Amino acid sequence: MRPFDFLTLMQFCWAFLAILGFSLRSNLRGIRVLFTALGGGLCWASYLVILYYTESMLLSVFLAISIACIYSEIVARLMHTPVSVFVICVIIPLVPGRSLYYAMQAYIGGQSSLASKLIFDVLMISGTISIAIAVVASAVQLWIRLKADIS
Amino acid sequence: MNKLSIQHCSKLALKTGRIILESGGATNRVELMMKKICISLGYPDCESFVTPTGIFLSLSDGESELSTSIKRIGQRRIDLGKITEISRVVNCLETDSSPKNSHNKSEYLESELNRIDTQKPYPMWVNNVCGAATSGFFCLLFGGSWSEFGVALIVGFLVATSLKYISKLPINGFLLNALAAMLIVLIAKTIDIWVPFIRLDVIIIGGIMILVPGLQIVNAIRDTMSGDLVAGTARGVEAIIMTVGIVAGSGAMLKIWELWS
Numbered sequence: 001m002r003p004f005d006f007l008t009l010m011q012f013c014w015a016f017l018a019i020l021g022f023s024l025r026s027n028l029r030g031i032r033v034l035f036t037a038l039g040g041g042l043c044w045a046s047y048l049v050i051l052y053y054t055e056s057m058l059l060s061v062f063l064a065i066s067i068a069c070i071y072s073e074i075v076a077r078l079m080h081t082p083v084s085v086f087v088i089c090v091i092i093p094l095v096p097g098r099s100l101y102y103a104m105q106a107y108i109g110g111q112s113s114l115a116s117k118l119i120f121d122v123l124m125i126s127g128t129i130s131i132a133i134a135v136v137a138s139a140v141q142l143w144i145r146l147k148a149d150i151s
Numbered sequence: 152m153n154k155l156s157i158q159h160c161s162k163l164a165l166k167t168g169r170i171i172l173e174s175g176g177a178t179n180r181v182e183l184m185m186k187k188i189c190i191s192l193g194y195p196d197c198e199s200f201v202t203p204t205g206i207f208l209s210l211s212d213g214e215s216e217l218s219t220s221i222k223r224i225g226q227r228r229i230d231l232g233k234i235t236e237i238s239r240v241v242n243c244l245e246t247d248s249s250p251k252n253s254h255n256k257s258e259y260l261e262s263e264l265n266r267i268d269t270q271k272p273y274p275m276w277v278n279n280v281c282g283a284a285t286s287g288f289f290c291l292l293f294g295g296s297w298s299e300f301g302v303a304l305i306v307g308f309l310v311a312t313s314l315k316y317i318s319k320l321p322i323n324g325f326l327l328n329a330l331a332a333m334l335i336v337l338i339a340k341t342i343d344i345w346v347p348f349i350r351l352d353v354i355i356i357g358g359i360m361i362l363v364p365g366l367q368i369v370n371a372i373r374d375t376m377s378g379d380l381v382a383g384t385a386r387g388v389e390a391i392i393m394t395v396g397i398v399a400g401s402g403a404m405l406k407i408w409e410l411w412s
Contacts, residue, residue: 011292014288014289014291014292015288015292017284017288018284018287018288018289018292018360019285020281020284021280021281021282021283021284021285021288022281022285022361023231024273024278024281025278025281025282025285025311025361026230026231026232026366027229027230027231027232027233027272027273028231028232028235029232029235032235044292080238080239081235081238082176082180082234082235082238084176084177084180084234084369084370084373085231085234085235087369087373088231088365088366088369088370089231089365091365091368091369092360092363092365093289093292095360095368097356097359097360097363098356100359100394100397101352101356101359101401102352103398104398104401104402104405105352105405108402108406108409126368129368130368130371130372133369133372133373134375134376137372137376138376
């Protein structure tokens with residue numbers, strides 16, 4: 001699959017609509033719903049594009065979550081909303097539900113070594129997501145403090 | 152200046168904290184919001200300690216009076232709308248410097264809190280349709296075809312409907328997730344009998360994505376980063392337990408179906 005083609009656009013749309021449903025289910029109201037959905041689509045599309053260029057799953061998860069978190073920090077400030085409201089919805093497409101299911105299926109099927117590899121994938125991906133969120137949150141805090149010190 | 156009584160102030164701050172925590176807010180946000188309220192109502196000397204299951208708040212007027220209160224948090228659910236509303240109200244309270252009288256501010260805060268607390272969520276059909284959409288589009292996202300999309304829509308709709316009733320039962324998060332995951336597998340397997348040529352795994356993954364604990368992961372990280380180690384650990388364990396519930400539920404149902412058929 002090449003980046004920036006029709007298929008990526010379709011995937012962006014599916015992620016957009018899925019996160020739209022998710023944020024409405026968590027009772028978010030108003031125009032913010034559209035922006036969380038846009039963030040979810042952005043997160044998934046940037047994951048696909050970066051995966052194509054770097055061919056490293058963990059690096060692309062890290063970069064995609066960082067992009068999505070920076071997007072949330074900017075939009076949340078513009079809309080006077082807590083940042084975590086956006087981050088919660090935006091990261092959902094990359095939460096490793098798929099690897100988790102395949103790991104469980106492999107374990108039930110008796111393929112223990114495949115199952116442990118997949119479980120390790122799940123742990124690595126969720127760890128990477130956590131690190132990306134933490135890095136962006138700390139960097140933004142530092143930036144705000146530096147700006148306050150200068151002015 | 153006409154000052155608010157210390158008990159009334161702590162009551163308002165605790166109510167704000169309770170609403171944020173019950174809607175799934177991060178603990179450092181609760182502490183920040185309660186501090187802002189106490190300062191804008193004229194009690195800058197306040198200390199709070201918040202865990203995911205309870206709030207401790209101590210207020211002092213700087214002289215003789217001291218008020219300490221504890222609030223236990225029972226049920227917790229996800230309601231991002233309430234968190235947004237409350238932070239808007241509190242920021243209004245903080246920036247609005249015109250009424251010097253703290254009684255006006257407290258009346259405004261109290262009426263807004265009552266309005267937010269009794270605010271109705273979206274009607275049930277919106278909730279169910281959104282559950283169906285989430286499940287269906289995640290199925291497409293992970294490589295499902297259009298017929299699998301249709302099945303995932305039905306699965307998502309039925310699971311979102313039954314989650315509403317399951318969450319009314321007095322059970323914990325682990326069992327709730329396990330039951331919901333079992334239902335996903337059961338419905339998908341049942342539909343599989345009549346609809347040929349569908350891959351069940353993408354449908355079940357689409358259903359599972361409704362249940363994944365994204366909120367707990369984000370809150371755990373943000374709490375830990377802001378130094379709330381107790382809350383961060385508790386949320387992290389909650390996320391792990393919910394994940395184990397999902398895996399155990401779906402795995403158990405797959406195995407039961409295999410044995411039965």
